[in-house]
Amino acid sequence: MRLSTVVSAAFLTLALPAPTAFAATPAGFSTTDPRHARLYVLEHQAFDLFNSDDYALSMSQKTRDAWNRLHAAAIRTKVDGKAHPLAGVALINLSSMDQIDGRNSDALTRSSDGLTLLAPYADAYPVAWMQGLSIKGFIQAALGDVTGAADTLAQASAYMDGYIARTPPDQQDESTQMLRSNIAFSHAQALTRLGRNDEAAEAQKASMEARILAAGPNSADTIGSYYSYAQMLARAD
Numbered sequence: 001m002r003l004s005t006v007v008s009a010a011f012l013t014l015a016l017p018a019p020t021a022f023a024a025t026p027a028g029f030s031t032t033d034p035r036h037a038r039l040y041v042l043e044h045q046a047f048d049l050f051n052s053d054d055y056a057l058s059m060s061q062k063t064r065d066a067w068n069r070l071h072a073a074a075i076r077t078k079v080d081g082k083a084h085p086l087a088g089v090a091l092i093n094l095s096s097m098d099q100i101d102g103r104n105s106d107a108l109t110r111s112s113d114g115l116t117l118l119a120p121y122a123d124a125y126p127v128a129w130m131q132g133l134s135i136k137g138f139i140q141a142a143l144g145d146v147t148g149a150a151d152t153l154a155q156a157s158a159y160m161d162g163y164i165a166r167t168p169p170d171q172q173d174e175s176t177q178m179l180r181s182n183i184a185f186s187h188a189q190a191l192t193r194l195g196r197n198d199e200a201a202e203a204q205k206a207s208m209e210a211r212i213l214a215a216g217p218n219s220a221d222t223i224g225s226y227y228s229y230a231q232m233l234a235r236a237d
Contacts, residue, residue: 029079031124039077039086042070050093059097067094088117089125092132104139111136126163127179130156134183137190146193153187157203160184177214181207181225188232197236204232 032040046066052058067090074087091114098107115132122129133156141149160180164172184207191200208225215221 029121029124036077036084036086039070039074039084042066042073043086043089046070046090046093050097059100064094064097067091067097082120083117085118085121085125088114088119088121088132089128090114091117092128092135095135096131099135099139104142107135108139108143111139122159126159127176130160130163130179130183133159134179134186137183138186141186141190141193146190150187150190150194150196153183153190156183157187157206174214177210181210181214183207184210185225185228188228192232192235197232201229201232201236204229 046063046069049060049063049066050058052063057063071087071090071094074084074090077084079085091110095107095110095114098104098110111132115129115136118125118129118132133152137149137152137156140146140152160183164176164180167176184203188200188203188207191197191203204225208222208229211219211222211225
């Protein structure tokens, strides 16, 4: 789905292509295991719908049904006695749709459940893992659990920093940097609400720097990020 890149509480995550694994977790797991070819077909079908330029299609029941088919098939497919992690990927993308639709309770439940399924395989699906954390943190803040949100978003930011550090620059696209910026922005907002202004300013600086890489220094999105950083510097005196 092609979402606006404007800093907005309503649009925290971007739909991204399925990531390539950095490491198999646990040992022996592969995101391209030929025994799971049917899951990969369902995964690509769902991503194609969700990433559609047609917003109505990307948010349609047809897209939800595609993610639900992937989830159901992945739950039945066992890897070392556990559900295949694509079950978690499906729930996280459904939680993204819930968030955009304003269904916060559903988004929190699905993102939490998706992260639980995905946790042993986070390094194999790093973007889905970070998306899940970003959605969960944003919804926690929206529902009043600001301390929990700050903790969740700190985890997401730390993981993102590691992801960027180990990913070759030519594999870091605009969507990755925008996700990085959005996570840091939401983290900064949660820290501000907690009165942790120095930390909030640092988080907003990270968001601004990632947005410059994603959208350029003179885009409307980046200019908004400059203002947010200036406001947080003022609060931090």
